[in-house]
Amino acid sequence: AAGVIQSPRHLIKEKRETATLKCYPIPRHDTVYWYQQGPGQDPQFLISFYEKMQSDKGSIPDRFSAQQFSDYHSELNMSSLELGDSALYFCASSLYGTGGTEAFFGQGTRLTVV
Amino acid sequence: GNSVTQMEGPVTLSEEAFLTINCTYTATGYPSLFWYVQYPGEGLQLLLKATKADDKGSNKGFEATYRKETTSFHLEKGSVQVSDSAVYFCALSRGAGGTSYGKLTFGQGTILTVHP
Numbered sequence: 001a002a003g004v005i006q007s008p009r010h011l012i013k014e015k016r017e018t019a020t021l022k023c024y025p026i027p028r029h030d031t032v033y034w035y036q037q038g039p040g041q042d043p044q045f046l047i048s049f050y051e052k053m054q055s056d057k058g059s060i061p062d063r064f065s066a067q068q069f070s071d072y073h074s075e076l077n078m079s080s081l082e083l084g085d086s087a088l089y090f091c092a093s094s095l096y097g098t099g100g101t102e103a104f105f106g107q108g109t110r111l112t113v114v
Numbered sequence: 115g116n117s118v119t120q121m122e123g124p125v126t127l128s129e130e131a132f133l134t135i136n137c138t139y140t141a142t143g144y145p146s147l148f149w150y151v152q153y154p155g156e157g158l159q160l161l162l163k164a165t166k167a168d169d170k171g172s173n174k175g176f177e178a179t180y181r182k183e184t185t186s187f188h189l190e191k192g193s194v195q196v197s198d199s200a201v202y203f204c205a206l207s208r209g210a211g212g213t214s215y216g217k218l219t220f221g222q223g224t225i226l227t228v229h230p
Contacts, residue, residue, distance in 0.1 A: 006195070033216040042203060042220035043158065056217050090157060094216040103207075103216030106156035 002027055004106035006091050012112045013081050021076040021109045026095030029053065032074040033103060034066060035090040043090060048072055050096055067083045116141045120221035127194055127228050135189040135224045137178075137204035139156050142164045145170075145206040147180050147187040148218065161189075161202070194228045201225050 003038075005024040013019050025032050031050045035043040036059075049068035056100035063081075068074045072093075078085060088110050092103040121136040124149065149161040149171070162171030167182035176191045187204060204221040 031216060034219075035218075042222050043218070045217055045219070048217055058217075092158075092216050102160055102163055103218065104160070105150075105158040 003013060004087075004091055004093050004104050006089075006106035006109050008109060009107065010110050010112075012114060014114055015081055015083060017081050017113075019078045019081060021078070021089055021111070023074045023076070023091030023093075023106060025072050025074070026089075026104055028095065029093035029104075030072055030096050031094045031095070031103075032072065032088065033092040034060075034069055034074070034076050035105075037088040037090060037108075039087070041087075046076070078111075083113050086111060086113045116145065116195055116206060116208070116219045118204050118206055118219055118221035120202075120224050121223075122224075124225035124227060127226070129196055129228055129230050130193045131228075132181075133189070133191040133194045133198075133226070135202055135204075135226070137187045137189065137221055139187065139204075139206050141185075141206055141208075141219075143208065147177070147178070147209060148205045148207070148216045149187070149189050150203045150205055152203065152219075154200070158203070166196055194226075196228045199226055224225050 007022045033048040034046040037043040046060040048056045052068045063095045088108045090108045092105045094103040117140045146165040148163045150158045151161045163171045164171040164180035170179045178189045201223045205218040
């Protein structure tokens with residue numbers, strides 16, 4: 001079965017650079033969620049989108065922005081990167097409504113800021 | 115706000131031992147409850163879930179029962195294997211439907227190591 005695809009799997013950036021993370025949800029899933037997991041930490045919800053509109057917002061820094069496109073894939077844009085942004089970034093997808101009762105996670109993008 | 119508290123780890127067991135990882139939650143309304151597992155270098159995999167009180171989620175020998183009266187969702191397995199070594203996260207979502215399922219509040223995670 002198709003899963004959530006994230007790219008790239010690993011990314012190394014320097015401070016103050018910009019990074020773009022991509023997420024391709026499971027086919028027919030219309031909702032995408034982004035999470036940030038720091039070293040030894042639990043995942044923290046950043047932001048979510050349903051039908052290309054932001055549906056919820058968590059602890060996402062102002063330096064970060066995200067969007068969902070017409071094919072439902074999503075991109076997380078991160079600017080002015082800081083060392084503290086080094087983390088594992090997860091994307092998850094789900095199906096709106098009672099058709100689905102869980103979110104499926106991708107394998108994550110490991111971002112290292114040096 | 116919503117919160118999830120897991121027992122502190124790490125937990126180290128011998129193969130075939132009994133496993134319990136405690137999880138309690140604070141939430142308004144009727145949240146859905148989940149256990150996710152994260153193997154080294156991997157993403158989060160849903161282990162089991164329960165969407166209403168007294169539901170029992172089960173998978174791969176793991177079980178957890180949604181106890182509203184004690185606001186708990188403890189994870190149990192009767193006989194652990196070396197391959198169960200991973201980090202286990204208890205999580206909740208706000209409830210049924212809509213975009214609720216994917217906005218999860220996680221516990222701090224419990225590292226489980228199983229020795230042969």
